[in-house]
Amino acid sequence: MNSCYKIQPSEVARSAQLAMILEVSASPKPGNIDRMHDFADTRYEHFLASATGVYPVFEKAASGKERIGELLKEAVVESNKWQKGGNTHFxxxxxxxxxxxxxxxxSQENETFDLEKTVERARWIVKHTDVEDSINFYQAFGKAGVCVQDVEDLDLNDSDSVTNLRKNQTSLFELMELSANYDMIAREWTHGFELCCRCSEQITDFMEEKGICTDINCS
Known part of the structure; x- marks a missing residue:
């Protein structure tokens, strides 16, 4: 998308949908579902339905409404309404x-769309999460049916973890810091979305080189 363009909440939501759809459509992806490979209980179509169903949550996020933890829980609920294949886009x-x-x-501050500014603001947002975001994350995790390894502290499979989160007032950012050494998504949160930013630039360059960005919106 043109860097001088002021993006609207509905366009942010559709960009997120397109990103999820293109990601799951890439093939091959060893060990993962793509358009050519399904699991016994989760199929490619489940991912498409999930990406479709969460549109209102992403529009709400881009409208500045609700905190990250609440949005995450709502995204899982909406995803589950549209498909029964379990965890898709958590x-x-x-x-x-x-x-x-x-x-x-x-956009609300009349800033034009810019990847560097967006990533910088996202860093600020995740660093200012609180314990309620952590609790909503745990609740969303339970609804999504994500499979993870057991850990000693604040295990996602341990019902007592929420009590400990509230007792220690552990923010979602601090929670991510605990798993950043072995979880790639937690590392992205705690390292300023470095890989997301770098891959976004590489993918956009590739698509522009192939002429794909003349056919679809590459935002």
Whole structure:
């Protein structure tokens, strides 16, 4: 999208949808679902339905409404309404919701769309999460049916973790810091979305080189 363009909440939401659809459509992806490979209980179509169903949540994020934890939980609820294949885009929600919220805030401040500014604002947003975001994250995790390894502290599978979160007032950013050494998405949160930014530039360059950006919106 033209860097001088002031993006609207509906366009932010559709950009997030397109990103999720293109990501799951890439093939091959060893060990993951794509348009050519399904799992026994989760199919490519489940991912498409999930990306479609969460549109209102991303529009809400880009409109500046609600905090990240609330948005994440709502995204999981909406995703589950549209498909029964279990966890689809939970990781994508964690990465895209702060970016969507950031793009929306900048637009409301009459800033034009710019990747560097958007990532910088997303960094600020995740660093200013609080314990309620952490609790909503745990609740969303339970609804999404994500499979993770057990850990010693604040295990996502341990019902006592929410009590400990509230007792210690652990923010969602601080929670991500605990798992950043072994979880790629947590590392993105705590390292300023470095990989997202770099890959976005590389993918856009590739699509422009192939002429794809003349056919679809590459924002």
């Amino acid at each position: 990781g994508a929600f964690l990465l895209l919701l702060p970016l969507a919220k950031a793009a929306g805030q900048l």
